[in-house]
Amino acid sequence: MLSKKEESYFYRYCFNQLADIYSHISADIFVDFYFIKINHHRDSICSDEISIEGDGFGKDFGTEDRLRRKVYEYKAGVNKKGSFNVGMYILYYCDVIEKFVSEREGDNGFKWFISGNGLQYLKESYIFFVKLDKNIYKELQASSSEEGCDLQPTLIDKFNNEVRKELERVFRTDHTRTLVADLDWKMRSYQQLINKAGDSLLTDIQRDFNYSTRSFLFDNINEVAVRAYEGSQANGEIVISKPEAHGIEKLIEFKEPVEFEHTASVRKLLELTGEDTQLLSDATYIYGVGRFDTKNSTANSERIYVISFKQFFYWELYHRKKPIMGVKHGRVSFPQKKIDSCQIELDLKRIFHGIDDKDLSSLGLIIREMVQQRHGTLLVITSSAEEEAERLQKQSIPIQKVPLDQTLVQAISSIDGAVLIDPNANCHAIGVILDGVAQRGKGDSSRGARYNSAFRYYEHQSLDKEKQLYIVIVSEDGMIDTVPPITNRGC
Template identity: 25%
Template sequence: MSLHDVVEEMARAHDLEAGTYSLASEGARVSSYDVVFLLEFTEIAAASRDGVMMLGPKGETVVGLIKAASHVLLDRLASEARKEDAGFRLGIKNGEIEQILMAAGETLIDDLQFYTRNDLGWNRRLFDSLNVISSLRYESAEARATVVVGVDEPVGGFLMKFRNPVPLSNSVWARKTVQMAAGDCCVYSDGASMLGMVRRVEHRRDEFWIRLKGQGKWEAGTGALPVVDVRFGLPSRPIRRLEKKRFEATFSRVFTNPTRNGIDQIWALLEGVFAQGHGALIVVDEAASSEAGRLASQATPIEPVALSADVAARATAIDGAILLDPDGVCHGVGVILDGESYLLGTASRGARFNSALRYVQARKGIGRLAVVVSEDGQVDLIPRLRPQINLDELTRLVFLASEPPLDDVETPEYRRACEVLVRYHGEYLGFLLSELRKDLDEEGRGKAIVRMFSASSVVDEPGFGSETFDPHRSDFPHASSEDVGPADGGDNT
């Protein structure tokens, strides 16, 4: 067993006890010492890392950009440690960060090929080939197509099979070929060459997909999940699509009497809008009929109708929002929204996002929901709801987290309480303590808050503090329920 394997086995035992996630480098000899570098992630960071589970020779493993970048960084650390002047050069320059990310992108695409091709060999230049193909135009048109990479014959066979496969390394020929792919018609590839055209069906475990999204832009994923988003050769975390489960959960909290038909009708409409690939704004309002009349001077009111996904997608071609009621009936298109300024708006987002935020927050007693689709494909659901937690459970967590740990030993339960409060209710901590811990003076409450932040690992996560939640009447239901709690909030990203 290698030194790397020994350390990784020890790290796994530690991870089980501490609730962490660790990755180890290969061993390096430094002077008279054998050195292994270890990266450790907190439980929450490990649980939320952006990757997918794939089946490999040693069982299931995570394939994702964070893991790939971690391995590239660990390899670089081990390589530096093997040099004669080990430890002399410290730090990573800005240009090197991009190099690490690009190397991570190559590693990730190699991983996708490895775990789908079952070690049958793969194209180590696929990442570079995709960057070149996506950057080329064909008769002024940008590349927009889906390529399915697999091993065996595609499910359902070929619509068209090329007698001479098109090498991906021949970027001009490959770019010309993908121009034939549109809608549910895709290119099928073995990772080295394009083999023909197929109709898109449900992806198998031994396949992954590549979606070309315009000049220099593409993404790759497996099943329904994107794994990496690439722009002009630089990979980044994938833009997560709005999932139906999260949409349904928010819809059910915002509206008093939601119906299954209404949810399904609106979701089908949204899927049509998402597929258009450009910005859009859809608003669902309990008072949609009267709002269409009130905003008539800055909208195009229409006779109430349940729009098809195709018609809704066409309606997003003009400025303004599509205005629906909770049953999915449309009352207006091109609606320019109003609303007073909102404290939790953000200058880093565009006018579409902030106008939707102002409108939804303008009338607290009315059920309103907005779906904002940005030009880059990001989808925001407004209001941005935090996980529900009943008042009894919230009170229990506040008392648990505000007491100093016994003998200064932070138990997993104590750390978990601090993480939930800091992550989801950080702006309320002073108010919660003043209301629930009246036995503590101002200094005691201040010390309790400091302890909570110190014990919470979420403050060390990249981007901590950038996540914002909108106050909502459904945040703290009075009724106790095992189905409502801090761990049941789902994905709030």
């Protein structure tokens, strides 16, 4: 049995880890984490032997007595016997909590998920549950499927499931240890969890077409993406659907379909594709070459997926025309959203107090132009641009202050390094190598040097509360980030 000290440590640790993990998706999606402990002393539980503990629990679900009463009401309607085993009680607790949650979800703006059947031990059982912002969650769900054709589960659902399993794995592994003293007790990273979620999603897709098959689709696609053919990188698309799906026009049918696991052959066949032709697959075999008509309305209700190879070891998965996920160098990511000009304007107003509409419009134009560049770039907007240009002159190209326009943006963003401007859209330096101090637990090892150098610079500069700073990072793979992250407030 865990002591109060260990339970408190467990709660704080999980809360901090979950906050960090979900921050890679959105700064505002994670709201809270709770757990309930149910004490029991025999194989059978009676009402006086149940106690429920969990930080903040009563605030969201009411009193322990109310939940306990609901469990017994539920039990009475299902099983007329006086007592029954612990496992059945845990199931009933989970079920009652889910009913409580569903009753509240309509108006409280939160999405919950629960740790399945709970963790059962000799004298106690635990149920974990995580609270997310429902609007952000729904937005992530909606981004994965075409209107009129729901994709279930989505990548965010798969990710939540991996988080749930991770909570159970960590707690089950270390339940018998002294948690406070065990420095190796830790959860997997965001990147490990999102990769497992992406793999699981591809497995579901493959089994949707052929349940009996062994699924290595995620690994197979990665192998195709990393292979070159006569010196050229993988480029083209593979459509995954049932052969009889609407909107699929077969141009060539192979007498002997090629197994997806034969990645060298699949990579060779990819050379047959073009702007309006794709390889056709049922997720296990490549059976031909054809066209996919995305405008065919009768195909809207069908599950049709597109694997689009972009460049070396970089591919994206689409549900019809909607991006589901991207995979670069084996790292899964959520689809990159288009830049939200409205949200950026709100953030600029929040950070640069008193900025006028003219400067706001100029900064918006510069940011939009930066995003259009085909190469990575980095824009630093700071109230201390002049002083920073002077301080960093040995690791930049300082220039005479000049107002930026569209033509200048295209020119100065074509070289490595950051572009340093002030809130009035005047440029002070180009090709800037940003400094900052690396800190343990900060940054993201799954991202490139551009992102992490921007993050370190922001962390260092933000120590001075007087400085106003906003950074836009455009990666070579098209990902767009801001530091600090864009707030999710309604426009």
